[in-house]
Amino acid sequence: MLEELRDYQRKLFKKVDFKYKRYFYELNLDKKLVGILGARGVGKTTFLIQYLKELELPFSKKLYMSADIITIPSLYEVAEAFSKEEGEVLIIDEIHKYKNFEIELKKIYDLLELKVIFSGSCALKLDNAKADLSRRAIVYDVEGMSFREFVELSKGINLPKFTLEEILEDHQDIAYELLEKFNVTLLFDEYIKQGYYPFYFEDKEDYLIKLNETINTVIEVDIPSVFPIEYDSINNLKKLVRLICESHPYTPNLKELLAKMNMHDNYKGLYRFLEYLHRAKVFHIIRAKTKGDAIFTKPQKIYLNNTNLHFAYCNAFNVGTSREVFFASMLKVKHFLEIPKKGDFLIDETYTFEVGGKKKSYKQIQNIENSFVVADDIEIGSGNKIPLWLFGFLY
Numbered sequence: 001m002l003e004e005l006r007d008y009q010r011k012l013f014k015k016v017d018f019k020y021k022r023y024f025y026e027l028n029l030d031k032k033l034v035g036i037l038g039a040r041g042v043g044k045t046t047f048l049i050q051y052l053k054e055l056e057l058p059f060s061k062k063l064y065m066s067a068d069i070i071t072i073p074s075l076y077e078v079a080e081a082f083s084k085e086e087g088e089v090l091i092i093d094e095i096h097k098y099k100n101f102e103i104e105l106k107k108i109y110d111l112l113e114l115k116v117i118f119s120g121s122c123a124l125k126l127d128n129a130k131a132d133l134s135r136r137a138i139v140y141d142v143e144g145m146s147f148r149e150f151v152e153l154s155k156g157i158n159l160p161k162f163t164l165e166e167i168l169e170d171h172q173d174i175a176y177e178l179l180e181k182f183n184v185t186l187l188f189d190e191y192i193k194q195g196y197y198p199f200y201f202e203d204k205e206d207y208l209i210k211l212n213e214t215i216n217t218v219i220e221v222d223i224p225s226v227f228p229i230e231y232d233s234i235n236n237l238k239k240l241v242r243l244i245c246e247s248h249p250y251t252p253n254l255k256e257l258l259a260k261m262n263m264h265d266n267y268k269g270l271y272r273f274l275e276y277l278h279r280a281k282v283f284h285i286i287r288a289k290t291k292g293d294a295i296f297t298k299p300q301k302i303y304l305n306n307t308n309l310h311f312a313y314c315n316a317f318n319v320g321t322s323r324e325v326f327f328a329s330m331l332k333v334k335h336f337l338e339i340p341k342k343g344d345f346l347i348d349e350t351y352t353f354e355v356g357g358k359k360k361s362y363k364q365i366q367n368i369e370n371s372f373v374v375a376d377d378i379e380i381g382s383g384n385k386i387p388l389w390l391f392g393f394l395y
Helices: 002-015 044-054 075-084 101-111 147-155 164-179 184-194 207-226 231-245 254-260 267-279 308-313 319-331 388-393
Strands: 033-038 062-066 089-093 115-121 138-142 283-286 301-304 345-347 351-356 371-375 385-387
Touching: 002 044, 002 062, 002 075, 033 044, 044 062, 044 089, 044 115, 075 089, 075 101, 101 115, 115 207, 147 184, 147 388, 164 385, 164 388, 184 207, 184 308, 184 388, 207 231, 207 267, 207 308, 231 254, 231 267, 231 301, 231 308, 254 267, 267 283, 283 319, 301 308, 301 319, 308 319, 319 345, 319 351, 319 388, 371 388, 385 388
Parallel strands: 033 115, 033 138, 062 089, 089 115, 351 371, 371 385
Antiparallel strands: 283 301, 345 351
């Protein structure tokens, strides 16, 4: 068993490109049990293999296994056998594909002196898991590429990231320095269409086709592996994606959605579908803060998770929608987003942003403290008018 896994690991070490490291390579993985959750295609497996290969341990003391492609008796039995051979670090990839993984992880954590790092679907929620892993594991949620990372990979250069406050205060100087290093117009257009998922660089020509297939796999395989869902519901999930995909920035009319999906008055069913797609990183749902169960809180806005999905999955494209989706996808990584009464976004209950083209004015947010216009189609801003692309340097 271990011999087969080690042979597979050797092949992966030779195959995976270790040159570029995503932003989450800086995560602290020193705890005994660490989870890396994220959408299919954002680079979790590459990151884990990079980490394991560069870990300063003999080959025999570190082990990679994937729960979705290797037939194993049980996670615990593999871990126990590895531990008996004085193994130290075990990585379990795609753990959501293994039934009752929570119980096995708890057993490994409690009985073996092993460090375990696992990856899984972003749809997993460990708070309610059978073994209560939330008290044992530190879990990180990782995202697709920022515009900064895309430029670095495209041009083979290193670029800094900035805090939101740094961008708001010094955006002119920051933009000027960055524009000395690359052509923002060409690269930003490319990123918006096909730069969010790292596998773009593996096959640029067929990227959008593969992304469409990836989202279908998320809906057909990943979501049913985590949530109790009937076959007919899979078609409803796809229909819901199409409806949101082809709309403008969507302020939900739940009654209208129910009618289009022939779900009659099944509001709870619709709320669940929205939550499944949000947790699987197909949707990005913005809700007001609530003390209760957020699943049954009416969304303020429903977006697709990133701009690439519009090109891969939609029959229609709206530039205004794309601008808001990009801004939201960059800000959500480190900040809390709400929809204000005036303006497009309220960030961390402090900053109000209006997103638009280069001619966008302050009219809608005038007299609002800490308010900014985020403008597409400009390279350098002025005053409280900031270029949209610059928010791609937050991570």
